[in-house]
Amino acid sequence: MYATSPPESVHALDHGALAHPDISFFTARAAGPEATLLGCGALKQLSPRHGELKSMRTSASARGQGVASAILTRILEVARERGYERVSLETGAEDYFETARRLYRRFGFAPCPPFADYTDDPNSVYLSLALP
Template sequence: MAIAISVESPLQDAVRVMVAELNAYMMPLTPREFQFQLTVEQMAEPTVTVLIARDADGRAVGMASLKDHGGGLGEVKRMYTMPEVRGQRVGSLLLRRIEALAREKGLNRLVLETGEAPGFEPAWRVYERGGFKVCGAVLDYPDSGYSRFYEKNLIR
């Protein structure tokens, strides 16, 4: 399957649909107070860059965001692929593009927070195949037991 990935505004219907589907998937897996979701409006802030994966027909089939925290630190946020393309490595392609974008921006470390409950295994596989390593709590996230944290050093 041919996939094109580009920087796009999150303020579009296709992104709103993916955000709603991602939120609906995560809601039953983790208590609400331990979910740290960016809204579409927060994804449009200047410190966040949104990548959209589109299939050969131009349909949005995945998304990922990079939040620049300054000081060389970036955070992977809002990774999602549509159910019909899962298993086709769209998530891996998005993660590689996030890493390339982080390098272009001069970031030297990427971190992310994801769920620690059953149901998050596909995300763990994507991150681990992408070279991310489990680490302790990052940024201002609580070490609640409901989150799993990953990091990747970009300095070679």
């Protein structure tokens, strides 16, 4: 994220932060003996009813193969199982992030105001999805 966004607008979590008890980490791997990592995503509990989607990534070699959709589908299933009423996310406003924003819109995420500890930032887009 540091290659595409100003440092003050990077909200990515490092490995240590992803290991926090409030965060569940998900991966998608290729079938076979090497089990190559294709993508990942995380779900952070903000409250008993609100989760945050974090750290969605797909490897360059796996893009366009449905990996991000599969990970996002699984994360939203887990959010529903936990009783979350809403899942929110922050992503970049730059053109680089358009593919991600398109994915989130396809899943029903809609613009929302900054949530949790986020503040207004011209380099960020905030989206949220109400869960049935």
